Amino acid sequence: MAxxxxxxxxxxxxxxxxxxxxxxxxxxxxATRPVDDRWMLTGAALAAVIGLWLLMVALTPGLRHLLPMRSPAKQRAQLDRDGAAVLLRDAALRVPGVRTARIRVRRHRILARTDVHFRDPRQVKADLAAVLDDERDRLALSHPPRIVVRVRQRIP
Structure with a gap:
């Protein structure tokens, strides 16, 4: 206000x-008070404490690791990004032909990297995109991130 x-x-x-x-x-x-006046020193100390607090708030991450979820009532629910990544990874590993899956969940994007074992990579990519899309919708996020799927074939 001030x-x-x-x-x-x-x-x-x-x-x-x-x-x-x-x-x-x-x-x-x-302009008329001396620098060593009690009120001047108190005001300077208060300004320094407020400045340090503002600097600390600016440098701390806050709640960026949480994804807000949709809620029908006036309740607030959030999902941890690592938890969402585990759920999506488990869904990706259920797709036939996927050997390994690495999922990164960000605010605006979900990056899925998978290694294909025995199927055509294009088919696996299409199946994986559909499965991840369904699983993302089941998470009920208020701002669903877009899904990017990268598939590579590993020949043993």
């Missing part, structure tokens, strides 16, 4: 108007 008021006042000064009375009084008080 930052918004200060921003409005700065814009008004840049537009050619006079600064607000509270800003003129604050500038005069800060």
């Amino acid at each position: 930052a918004g008021a200060a921003l409005v006042d700065v814009v008004a000064v840049r537009a050619g108007r006079r600064a607000a009375a509270w800003r003129r009084e604050l500038a005069a008080a800060l």
